[in-house]
Amino acid sequence: MPGPPNRPPEKAPPAPSSVPIPEPPEKKVLRRLVPTRVALLQDTWKGPLSPDLSAPFEKAEAAYATADYAAALTALDLLSVRFAEPRWTTLPEPFRLLRVAIAAPVPPHWDPDHGLSVPEKDAKKARRVAGEQLALARGSLAWAATHAVETADLAPRIEAAATHLDDPTGLASFYTEIDTVWSGLHGRLPLPKGGTARPAPAADAEEA
Secondary structure, eight states: OOOOTTOOOOOOOOOOSSOOOOOOHHHHHHHHHHHHHHHHTSTTSOSSOOHHHHHHHHHHHHHHHTTOHHHHHHHHHHHHHHHTSTTSOOOOTTGGGGSOOOOOOOOGGGSTTTTSOHHHHHHHHHHHHHHHHHHHHHHHHHHHHTTTOOOTTTHHHHHHHHTTTTOTTOHHHHHHHHHHHHHHHHTTSOOOTTOOOOOOOHHHHHOO
16 A cells, blocks of 8 residues: 555755855964954054054964964964954954954843754854955055055955846855955055064965
């Protein structure tokens, strides 16, 4: 005898809400290193930087130059904590995004994302992070434009990136454009006050 005719159909696994974001380690570092350099170049800093700020920045630059990306990220993590300390000048927007995030404790059901599935939460977080990258890229180019840094070839890449931001399947294309901006800008920026020069890795020069 065949099985019951009213047996419910097999449920297909849910389709992914977004495609994985490419995160090569060198790109992951540049997405934080370049806007951090611009943050340290802001006019709000008076005089040479404190060693508490310049030392981890220089360590991050040196580690990136030698392809020690784990050490670079560790140094940038330290800087993000430094930026959040009340003893420092408040960074202008959007560079406050570089501060370590300290979320206030709230009951789980107060979280507006509490009822979302894990894939939905991941997709929402990915779009939020991409939006922060876009804001940092625009802020960095705005600073560069007022400090004699040539960015005419990079500005269109930001606008191209923005067209992919609202498409859940377009984040890979978004990061292709944004990573080109970070790679192109890295070798053109001056060093913060009190910084020491670090050679840029060859990958910067070869970036399209």
